[in-house]
Amino acid sequence: MKMKKKKDILIVGVGGQGIIVASEILADVGKEAGFDVKKSEVHGMSQRGGSVSTHVRFGKQVFSPLIRQGKVDFLLAFELLEALRWVNFLSPHGAALVNNLKINPTTVSSGSMEYPSNIAHLLKESGHTIQLIEGINLAEQAGSKRAVNIVLLGALSGFLPDIAEEMWLKVIRSRVSAKTLQANEKAFYLGRKDA
Amino acid sequence: MKVLLSGNEAVARGGYEFGVSVAAGYPGTPSTEILENIVHFSEIYCQWSPNEKVALETGIGASLAGARTLVTMKHVGLNVAADPFMTLAYTGVNAGLVIVCADDPGMHSSQNEQDNRFYAKFAQVPLLEPSDSQEAKDLVGFGLEISEKYDTPVLLRLTTRISHSKSLTEVKDQRIVSSIGPFAKDPKKYVMIPAHSRKRHVLMKTRTKSLRALSESTDWNRCEMNDKKIGIICGSIAYQYAKEVLPEASYLKLGMSHPLPHKLITDFARHVEKLYVLEELTPFIEDQVKAMGISVEGRSMLPDTGELTPDIVAQAFLHESAPKGYHPGVELPPRPPVMCPGCPHRGLFYTLSRKKIRAMGDIGCYTLSVLPPLQAMDTCICMGASIGTAHGFNKASQGSDVPPVVGVIGDSTFLHSGLTGLLDVAYNQGNSTIIILDNRTTAMTGFQHHPGTGLTLQGKETRAVDLKALAESFGISRVHEVDPYDLKQLSQVIDREVKASEPSLIISRRPCVLLERKKRKTKPVQRQVAVDLCTGCKACLKLGCPAISFLAEDKAVIDPLMCNGCPVCEQVCKAGAIQSVAI
Known part of the structure; x- marks a missing residue:
């Protein structure tokens, strides 16, 4: 198989948003596509509604499971503030795919700090390609509010032309329950079309 | 077949492939998933022990009986298990016994970032350090083998980035059957009275010499000669970061890092122009290399604390400045972890906070109550410390106008190491109020069972400890069960008990809301x-x-x-x- 270019993907969001499952699917897709794959995440105290970040790396040979700052090809952000927090990890040519959703951290809901008001604008100021995705709307359209992570993976798939659509679907089918399969497949297509 | 496994999954897989038949541990991030994956192999008996000390003692017994054994814990768990560990190093084993401990550099989910490599040197046992999941799996096999061959327990040290990173791992379906015989009575080896221990200690010194020879010859310690301007001694995750940043350098990659291969290090040092050690947390290897009289650099180039990252390695070796990146020019509100909506602990800590009662705290989800706005926790040291701390504080404050403090501890933590603390309060005529936050699970690490839940790791129904009867048997007569969702009752009971002149136990009982949510069929009343x-x-x-x-x-x-x-x-x-x- 012709070796494809390396891809470094950082998935960020809030604990409980289904980020780990998304990263599992993405890593499996990389493996199916014939890459060496590494993935790193953090459990325990770092969940419980806190900021969560997961690194997924594809390449011919991957050493570090962590991506270096400024080398991320794609930032897949499940939440706006988290996108802004991590946007400086993008490489100069990197793109951010951002779920257009605001979740107040307790530092904001308690009134001690303010949630930045114009995040979409601030993200664009970074100079990177920023794609906002209406994840919840699309997931609802697909038939399951919980399928936001699959919508976002669908959007990412549109940026990875080396990897066949069928490979994504194969992995998604192996990872979701039969009951939710239809909604998840639809969520994937809606995300892919949106990107 | 190659599959993507985390370091923890790979250790579990290694347990299966290399013939482990008993595994025990106590949950603790980042080690928990080892046993949670071992439970899928019906060939292995596995259990959550009440704490790491008991887990290791169970492991010792299993090894003596002829079973290849794994014992798992997080780094601070080995502090709890240190007593049996230090003398197990004297007795040695029968069947292979590997203690897997997972350090947490950077303290993603821990109270300290101690470097457990020192435990291997301290106890004079071999230390193995994988740098990816394949190595994690294979080192289980190597560890069991040398445990049996050299009659020693083996420390397999993971770190968060090894435990929780996934990489491709070759898995096999066949399982090695251990050929170790049953226990043979041998008091001079197993009964550590001084006369026997003195002889065993001499044998340990010989064993360390043999292990050092192994460390020189094993393929797990290997030179990768490349550009000889820079030579780096490293292992564990530091190896991956170094290879990422400095692919052209020469490496002495150590998979077995105690005892160190002195000759290999000397030879490697001779063949490179400039020698470095790259290691996380402490100069464990570097100081030993310096003691050999070899000029080497490492720790001085790195931050004093915290975990390494490839960026830190690049800054140290390539003198790259930290990447500037884009800064939005507004302050980003941090997003700390929080107690979940509906968490039964919230009502309890809200009540303590309103009453300005000082709480000696413990380890679990509830430690998050230290953060604003509750700010209801005044100490957190280690598993079980809340009770002894409260007892000591109140003894010292007796007769003064300092109001009494309470001890707050989770159910799993109480059964881990709170029992003896409560016994201390009862025995030494304390007046402390101890509150058990009984949410019927080990929530922080992902809902593991414990002796209070009525189920085992392998899903068998079992007896569940009765906390009230237990406290009463200690001689504590004031025991009250309250529902933390009922603020009025909570407030009354706390007011009354902190004023009491004898010890009391409040069991604040309500299952973890996440557990309830999983079981629930209907929508909650929002x-x-x-x-x-x-x-x-x-x-x-x-x-x-x-x-x-x-x-x-x-x-x-x-x-x-x-x-x-x-x-x-x-x-x-x-x-x-x-x-x-x-x-």
């Missing part, structure tokens, strides 16, 4: 804010519930996606604005 009744007093915000926030127009709002339907905020709202949502 709460919402009647906007016209909300006075904007912000009393509800003092609960620190992530589902409640404040709108710009000075009214509270409850996020229906997050609300798990607990009645606590309703009781806090004096205006009656928080109401149940009619279904």
Whole structure:
């Protein structure tokens, strides 16, 4: 198989948003596509509604499971503030795919700090390609509010032309329950079309 | 077949492939998933022990009986198990015994970042350090083999980035059957009275010499000669970061890092122009290399604390400045972890916080109550420390006008190492009030069973400890069970018990809301804010519930996606604005 270019993907969001499952699917897709794959995440105290970040790396040979700052090809952000927090990890040519959703951290809901008001604008100021995705709307359209992570993976798939659509679907089918399969497949297509 | 496994999954897989038949441990991030994966192999008996000391003692017994054994824990767990560990190093083993401990550099989910490599040197046992999942799996096999061959327990040290990173791992279906015989009576080896221990200690010195020879010859310690200008000695995750940043350098990669291969290090040092050691946390290897009289650099180039990253390695070796990147020019509110909406601990800590009662704390989800707005925890040292700390504080304050403090501890933590503390309070005639936050699980690490839940790791029904009867058997007669969702009752009981002149135990009992949510068939009775009744007093915000926030127009709002339907905020709202949502 012709070796494809390396891809470094950082998935960020809030604990409980289904980020780990998304990263599992993405890593499996990389493996199916014939890459060496590494993935790193953090459990325990770092969940419980806190900021969560997961690194997924594809390449011919991957050493570090962590991506270096400024080398991320794609930032897949499940939440706006988290996108802004991590946007400086993008490489100069990197793109951010951002779920257009605001979740107040307790530092904001308690009134001690303010949630930045114009995040979409601030993200664009970074100079990177920023794609906002209406994840919840699309997931609802697909038939399951919980399928936001699959919508976002669908959007990412549109940026990875080396990897066949069928490979994504194969992995998604192996990872979701039969009951939710239809909604998840639809969520994937809606995300892919949106990107 | 190659599969993507985390380091923890790979250790479990290694347990299967290399013939482990007994495994024991106590949950602790980042080690928990080892046993959670071993449970899928029916060939292996596995259990959650009440604590790491008992887990290791169970492991010793299993090894003596002829079973290849794994014992798993997080780094601080080995402090608890240090007593058997240090003398197990004298007795040695029968069947292979590998102790897997996972360090947490950077303290992602821990109270300290101790470097457990020192335990291997301290106890004089071999130390193995994988740098990816394949190595984690294979080192289980190597560890069991040398444990049997050299009659020693083996320390397999993971770190968060090894335990929780996934990489491709070759898995096999066949399982090695261990050929170790049954226990043979041998008091000189197994009964550590001074006369026997003195002889065993001499044997340990010989064993270390043999192990050092192994460390020189094993393929697990290998030179990768490349550009000879830079030579780096490293292992574990530091190896991966170094290879990422400095692919052209020469490496002495150590998979077995105690005892160190002196000759290999000397030869490697001779063949490179400039020698470095790259290691996380402490100069464990570097100091030993320096003691050999070899000029080497490492720790001085790195930050003194915290975990390594490839960026730190690049800054140290390539003198790259930290990447500037884009900064949005606004302050980003941090997003600390929080107790979940509906968490039964919230009502308890809210009550303590309102009453300004000092709480000696412990390890678990509830430690998050230290953060604003609750700020209800005054100490957190280690598993079980709350009770002894409260007892000591109150003894020292007796007769002064310092109000008594309470000890707060989770159910799993209490059964781990709170029992002896409570016994101390009872025995030494303390007057402390101890509160057990009984949420019927080990929540922080992902809902593991413990001796209070009535189920084992392997899903078997079992007897569940009766906390009330237990405390009464210690001689504590004031034992009260309360529902932390009932703030009024909670307040009355706490007021009464902290004033009592004898010890008391309050069991604040309600299952973890996440567990309940999984079991639940119907939607919970959620709460919402009647906007016209909300006075904007912000009393509800003092609960620190992530589902409640404040709108710009000075009214509270409850996020229906997050609300798990607990009645606590309703009781806090004096205006009656928080109401149940009619279904």
